[in-house]
Amino acid sequence: MELMRAARLHIPSRTLTIEDVPRPVPGPRQVLVKVGAAGVCLSDVHLIDGTLTPAHLRGEAVTLGHEVAGTIAETGPETTGWSTGQRVVLQAGDIRDGRVLTRGVDYDGGWAEYALASADTLFELPDSIPFEQAAIIPDAVSTPWGAITTTARVRPAQAVGVWGIGGLGVHAVQLLRAVGAYPIIAVDPAPAARQRALDFGADLALDPAGPQLREQILAATGHRALEVAFDFAGVPAVREQALTALAPKGRLVLVGLTDKPLTVTDGTRFSYLQHQILGHYGSAEDAVPQLIALADGGRLDFSRSITDVLPLADAGKAVRRLHTKEGAPIRLILRP
Missing domain, CATH: 3.90.180.10 (Medium-chain alcohol dehydrogenases, catalytic domain)
Known part of the structure; x- marks a missing residue:
């Protein structure tokens, strides 16, 4: 043996x-x-x-x-x-x-x-x-790719926010840039992570503890707010904060994993604005070969x-x- x-x-x-x-x-x-x-x-x-x-x-x-x-x-x-x-x-x-x-x-x-x-x-x-x-590529890249293209169905020129710029979130920024999202707003408490987001293509990087976070997002989006927000941190406070920055009919996509309860603080506002919360895990079978082809073709690095x-x-x-x-x-x- x-x-x-x-x-x-x-x-x-x-x-x-x-x-x-x-x-x-x-x-x-x-x-x-x-x-x-x-x-x-x-x-x-x-x-x-x-x-x-x-x-x-x-x-x-x-x-x-x-x-x-x-x-x-x-x-x-x-x-x-x-x-x-x-x-x-x-x-x-x-x-x-x-x-x-x-x-x-x-x-x-x-x-x-x-x-x-x-x-x-x-x-x-x-x-x-x-x-x-x-x-x-399987997971660090394919998971955000699936979240962006399949679960959230992000379209060009849509305003998006990415909370948590770790191993998956930073690739989400890169991939959102590739599919034409604009503006791409990254949110992370770590200065190094915010700089990393900018290096990978974010248009703006914000500290979630900033008192004017929602106002800064509104200003960056021409007062549209976010059409899609992604939680890559898996933190309850992130999810509550992201919901406050969503535009009417906006979608919050949960990618980061946590065993903590999911809460909606203002249920009336959530329903009135027709918000959606979508869970995401992994990626479809075609995600990895798609990303291999894009990397081989020089579209992704x-x-x-x-x-x-x-x-x-x-x-x-x-x-x-x-x-x-x-x-x-x-x-x-x-x-x-």
């Missing part, structure tokens, strides 16, 4: 360790991928701190990592269309027995030397896109998104850096 290194999270104790585990063997219609790069996401941090708990995990431990890119090392029986040596990106989840499961949450992910994947969850990766940039690359052995260090925001990271990458 061959072994490999993997970063395993023991769910009952929330303990992350680097272990030697059996190297997976691909079954029917599966492939084994040699991991080239794996992203570290705030969702991984929340799994470790107990904020999130896997809903469908079998057993008490899981290899983390839902953002994965690498090279096919082995194909299983009945696997067609793929061959060893091909560069690939792995979808962040899979559908099994009618349930949507998340890689690195409900089943083993890519914080390891090798990752197992169903053949229909792979996307071919052009040589023009490095593994480090490709790995973040994710090189600025990679703050640092660390060895797999430093997974715990990467988690701490993301949790404490040391160095204001956009995305940290693990390389086995």
Whole structure:
């Protein structure tokens, strides 16, 4: 039995360790991928701190990592269309027995030397896109892309607000710029995050604690207010604040995850202005190949998104850096 290194999270104790585990063997219609790069996401941090708990995990431990890119090392029986040596990106989840499961949450992910994947969850990766940039496309880029294009259905020249300029929010700013939203108003309490938003294409970056926030948004939008607001922070106060900045028939899209209650302070105003609150999670199956094509074609550039690359052995260090925001990271990458 061959072994490999993997970063395993023991769910009952929330303990992350680097272990030697059996190297997976691909079954029917599966492939084994040699991991080239794996992203570290705030969702991984929340799994470790107990904020999130896997809903469908079998057993008490899981290899983390839902953002994965690498090279096919082995194909299983009945696997067609793929061959060893091909560069690939792995979808962040899979559908099994009618349930949507998340890689690195409900089943083993890519914080390891090798990752197992169903053949229909792979996307071919052009040589023009490095593994480090490709790995973040499923989730860090595809989740805001889905929120913008599918859930919110943002159209050109619509005024939008983005609360929370972390690993997903900063890509939302970049993608909103790409689809022609205007103006794009970023809101974050951290000065470094606000500057990052401007660097990625925001027209205005505001501090949520500012006493004139709503007035500044009205001024920037020609008194239209926001047609769409996105919560990438997953903070109840953010949601309440964003609702106050919405235009009539405006939409608030909830992307950031929280287990706290969702409240509407002024129900009469909410109904009178015909506001909507829309939940969002992940992305459709076509999101990742769309983004790969746009990056390969030069329409999108994710090189600025990679703050640092660390060895797999430093997974715990990467988690701490993301949790404490040391160095204001956009995305940290693990390389086995």
